[in-house]
Amino acid sequence: MVVTAAAIEWRRTAAWGAAALTGYYAVFVLLLMNGRLLVSGYAVYGTYENIAMQLALAASALIVYATISQIGRALTVRLTRLGRMAFGVCSMIWGGAHFIYMNLTAPLVPKWLPSGQVFWGCVTGVCFIAAGLGILTGIQARLAGILLTVMIASFGLLANGPMLVADPSSHFNWTESALNLALTGAAWVVADSLAQC
Template sequence: MTAEKTTMAFGWRLYGLGVMALGALCLAWGTFDTGQPVPRNFPDRTALAYAVAVFMLAAGAAVEWRRTVAWGAAALSVYYAVVVVILLNGRVLLAHYTQYGTYEGIAEQLAITAGGLLVYAANARIDAALAARLTRVAQLMFGVCALIFGGAHFVYMNLTAPLVPKWLPPSQEFWACATGLGHIAAGVAILTGVRARLAAILLTAMYASFTLLVHGPMLLANPSSHWIWSENAVNIALIGVAWLVADSLALTRR
């Protein structure tokens, strides 16, 4: 493994861990992840949920192992892009295209797709030019997702601000706005290539702080909530994706 891939390995293993956590939650609850809106009346829904959970666990585990990392990343990229983003969330988009939350939900799943593409491009035995194109597509996808995440902080300020710990000065609203602006600034930087790697590094640190300050405490307060467990798992995956974007941008500059 080259020094560059060794650096990226930290990101892709966090990414794989996040996906495995999502799969484990699906097994534990016997239902689909909250970001995969399968209709309640879908035939054999529970059996399909277990099958998808096993797939996510297997693909996430494959990402953790050097010999299977490209296969695992390819499987996750296709599943999330075609099934989760287009088929499942596409149906939701058609029904609720006026609601900003619909786009935020799609952005979460699209960011996970971008992570799979980055891992695949870095590890698959494919043409260097194709790998570079896939990497750039994934970077742009993540940049768009960051913009949407940032916008959600302002559209849903009444929901975002209460998530900030009350003891954190100067106020909950300040940090809700600051992190929203941080997402937007990072998205613009990644899309334009201006200070893009610094932006991705700061996003990685911000997502890590969310685990410590927001999602972790929420889980301790309400450990029976599937949604909170899922938010923790998604955030772990996003830390990995942001890390991958930062490292891929460093490689692109070289």
């Protein structure tokens, strides 16, 4: 993962790095690691939420690969669309998780925000679903992608950041912050790809 992530940083190896990350997340993370979790936890919504997080990373890597490699216009369009559609579905799954796991979502909202923690848990859940629908249908898709990127980034500032500062020795807090940063980047990739539509 470190080598492929570094490869994306250089123009000459970026397409290779994006293809390798897409393959890694699609095969090793989604199929091999999460596939067995899906079999054992198919009735648990959280299983789908976790898979959606990994799928979103694979989808954004696919979009990066499609847009920077020399694979032909028709294939670029198909792969980019596939990545966007996968990401749109992921966004809707995350929105559903906000409602199903409100008891875990609401406490992450800062108490100082007006209207209460449950209110903001519901608002962000609706926003995830609306963004997913926008990306899937193409209705205000670019705006949906931009606002989704901003919302996920705000989670890093308002939820993950304070948790990390409060307990920097917690591996969970570091992992959640890193995942939030990765998903912010993934949403940004999707939003940027919609600029070409």
